[in-house]
Amino acid sequence: MDTQTQFFRDTWAEINLDDLYENVKNIKQHIPDGVKMLAVVKANAYGHGDVQTALTALAAGAHGLAVAFLDEAISLRRASIKAPILVLGATRPKDVEIAAELDISLTVFREDWLVVAEKQLSEGQTLNLHIKCDTGMGRIGVRDEDELKRIEKVIHDRPSFHLEGIFTHYATADELDDEYLEEQLKRFERMLASLASPPEYIHSSNSAATLRKPGTLFNTVRVGIAMYGLTPSLEMKPVLPFPLKQVFSLHSRLIHTKELSAGEKVSYGATYKAEKDEWIGTIPIGYADGWLRKLQGQDVLVNGKRFPIVGRVCMDQSMIRLPGFLEPGTQVTLIGKQDEDVITMDEIAGKLDTINYEIPCIISTRVPRIYIRDGEAIEVSNKLLSPGGSGF
CATH class of the missing domain: 2.40.37.10 (Lyase, Ornithine Decarboxylase; Chain A, domain 1)
Structure with a gap:
């Protein structure tokens, strides 16, 4: 195509979708069969462009997509992307109706949020939810088993909610000293054990954990930076299981x-x-x-x-x-x-x-x-x- 008809200044970025595809394929081959991959395309796919990145990752074997905010998920739906989409960050309870309408899964980490959110849903709507657990990242998330069980019960007791997943995030997965990661993993496992029943998606591994910590994979992983061909940290470069191609x-x-x-x-x-x-x-x-x-x-x-x-x-x-x-x-x-x-x-x-x-x-x-x-x-x-x- 004639790219010069699309912009009028001699500065541009090139996004090599072939390299992106190969990175995703290699990651998929690295994880066990049956483990699903969510391709993280938040922040306009880390500046690469959300739609083309999402389509390429899905074609290479990603099961679904993850974004930071509801606006980003809506942008993907408007581009006719039908794959599962999870919003990892907080969403205002007053906005949940559009998420249910567009089949976008949201993250929940507070019981009072559920009470307000339920009132926004129309009759017959179902909102898919993933519970976020704070096992040591210190951002958002449920912090103890009692709180988790209360939130699980509220979701199960409301026909307008569906508990689709549960997840946490590691603070130090890109460091080779695993002491803190192991503490987080054990805490997450205790929280999982407290559930009445496990949901469909259980995920804790980011790119770093996916590449080097097989014991953290559960049945779903979230891969962002590695998909774009970038190493999660300089410390990890010597232990990469395969080369990454910068996209x-x-x-x-x-x-x-x-x-x-x-x-x-x-x-x-x-x-x-x-x-x-x-x-x-x-x-x-x-x-x-x-x-x-x-x-x-x-x-x-x-x-x-x-x-x-x-x-x-x-x-x-x-x-x-x-x-x-x-x-x-x-x-x-x-x-x-x-x-x-x-x-x-x-x-x-x-x-x-x-x-x-x-x-x-x-x-x-x-x-x-x-x-x-x-x-x-x-x-x-x-x-x-x-x-x-x-x-x-």
């Missing part, structure tokens, strides 16, 4: 090149001064795109070689030092591979003193996403031009 790459093109004389300066604050005559290139990406000011000095790839960003990153543009004159239009890779070199999400995360999860999430929606399948661009998501902001 997201970020590119731009030179829009201008110029030769500076020794002593001339670049960008706000004049923080960069040319020590000798040198060539500087400008690319149309800046901190409004999520390419933050702290990335001054970070390398980019041009013709397979590394060159640094010089001067402060601007809102919409950045400057790079070049080996000589290069034609405007020359491709620049900020994240991803060129020839034999690669700039990974982990490298950018290290420069920003954060984790790789954050990097694709902060690349803003004004950067178009080009979806690649079988080596060809199949679709462009451009939030700036799409009617109603749907992205498609």
Whole structure:
């Protein structure tokens, strides 16, 4: 397809759906037969794009999807996705009717929420619920067996509710010291034992636990970061059961090149001064795109070689030092591979003193996403031009 008719600036992200598909297939082969996988596509699929990511994960064998908020689930239903969808975070009880109408499963962790939610449902509606247990994460969740049993009883006693699942979340699964994880697991097992009857879905494993802790799998797992080809932590890299393929790459093109004389300066604050005559290139990406000011000095790839960003990153543009004159239009890779070199999400995360999860999430929606399948661009998501902001 002609991607240039879909956006009008030379900066874009590429989402390799073939690599996403392979990551999901490898994860499915790694877990035992019969264990279902929920593909986590919250936060616009960690910045990758929710609909294409969800469709690819489901095609690769994911059983259902998980999101953070009801709005995200509704977006998937509006895209005609029929698979099971679980909202992992809190939903206002006054909004449960639309969840029941669209067959979206919600998370419950308070008895009083159930009392209010029941009154919002129309006659004949059934709301599927998963109980969230706080076994040590400290965010939301039921904290003890007595509270859990009360909530279970309320759900079972109300025909408008169906207890579909129960889950918890590990705080330290991406660390190789398992002492705290084992404490959480034992607490979750005690809570499960207190139930009158187990629900259909029992899940505790995130990506990290799914990849390295088979004793935590129960009958369902939730996989997010690993699906996108990113390791849950640097500590886990040596113990990965199979290679992960980074799905997201970020590119731009030179829009201008110029030769500076020794002593001339670049960008706000004049923080960069040319020590000798040198060539500087400008690319149309800046901190409004999520390419933050702290990335001054970070390398980019041009013709397979590394060159640094010089001067402060601007809102919409950045400057790079070049080996000589290069034609405007020359491709620049900020994240991803060129020839034999690669700039990974982990490298950018290290420069920003954060984790790789954050990097694709902060690349803003004004950067178009080009979806690649079988080596060809199949679709462009451009939030700036799409009617109603749907992205498609």
